Amino acid sequence: MTKGAKLLCGTLAASLLAAAPLAAQERAVALQAQQGLSITLYQDDLALVHDNRWVPLVQGENRLAIAGVSDRLIGGSLALQAEEEGLRILEQSLLPADLTPHELLRRAVGQQVRLVTQDEEGGERSEAATLLSMAAGPVLRVGERIEIDPPGRIVLLDLPEGLHAEPQLGMAVQTESDGPQELAFAYLTRGLSWEADYVATLDAEEDRLMLEGWATLANDTQAPYRRAHLRLVAGSVAQSGPEVAPRSMMLQARAESAVAFDSMPAPEAASDRYLFDTGREVDLLPGERKRVGLFRQEGVAVERSYRFEGLVTAGGQERRGPVSAGLHLTFTNEGEPARPLPAGTLRVYEPVAEGPSLFAGETRISHTPVGGELALRLGEAFDVTATTRQTAFERLSDSSYETAGEVTIRNAKTEEVTVEVAGQLPQGARILEESAPHEAESVQRPVWTLSVPAEGETTLTYRVRVNR
Structure with missing residues (x-):
């Protein structure tokens, strides 16, 4: 857009009504007139679209029907720019697909x-x-x-005038001169969004993984977006409330497609959110789901751990039978190639000696900044189990008591393992005795880290006083 472009802003009514048939001088502005297109996708069913069209105009009033806009355009969000200062917007309306x-x-x-x-x-x-x-x-x-x-x-016998085969943006403009002009307009729309997906391939022998980041794009509008410069925003923006889509049509998703993987530039911080400029142009057609590769990070150091939750309690309840340890994978989002990780689903695959890799588990991660830690629970360990029992209980008064217990951990593997035992204690609890020192994740969550020999067992004993 020319540097001296004049910004012309208009407002669509909150509920967009179908316009009456336009006069015969209505000029169709097709997608072929598009000179540039950019879509900025948010993670909460929202997108900002910038569209440039080359439009021939005549002196006086011109009526335009601009094809290829979203049928779920948010009323009041439309802003336009024009090169010529003599151009003035008279009317705006969303014309529905009414050729029925x-x-x-x-x-x-x-x-x-x-x-x-x-x-x-x-x-x-x-x-x-x-x-x-x-x-x-x-x-x-x-x-x-x-x-x-x-x-x-x-x-x-005749085709009535003023009907449209697809949703269009109707516009009446006044200009003081003849000739083609470039119109640039922007609008917010529902029905366009993205979400993050991560694929981690684990090398258990090296305690490292390869992490790939992907963006899954979704177009649930009737508008085709071709050769659109793609930007992604991680984080939420304030919105006044749900918008009722005028005559929108939710299309069945096409078969998911994927764009060849290519690392993109580092994200840019913007208003406490992150803007990912992919640096690529994509086609996103109505009903389509498309995955775009964002980055690949090699050699991420990981820690594999076994963890039991809630076996150490002071409530007097005892679990029956052995329970399996949860298998956890922990790594820190750090190092030179690290970047902020938007909230999404992370799936882990683990190679085996023969044959294709196995799916090891998945988890939902929250927004993770550089330096943040991710702890993934991949499922249950088959060969590491534990049993627990209460060994003593003494009522001291109406408001206090002491309880003791033990947790026996068995390891069927041929190598030694390290196991975490996380307790869940009530308010007013204090550990009096323990066979191994603990660390406090919080006031009520002690964690013991124990070594269990190959094909052997280790027992944790403890005594707790509770004052209510």
């Missing part, structure tokens, strides 16, 4: 049509008729009779 059988017949009320039916021999018979009403279905005068919802089909 019912609308065609409604426009033809009072006009001559043809009623085509089948005769007794299977041939077609065509009769001149007048369409009298479409209030509750077609009513026709055919010769001397009145036909109500007649069999057969009604054939129109």
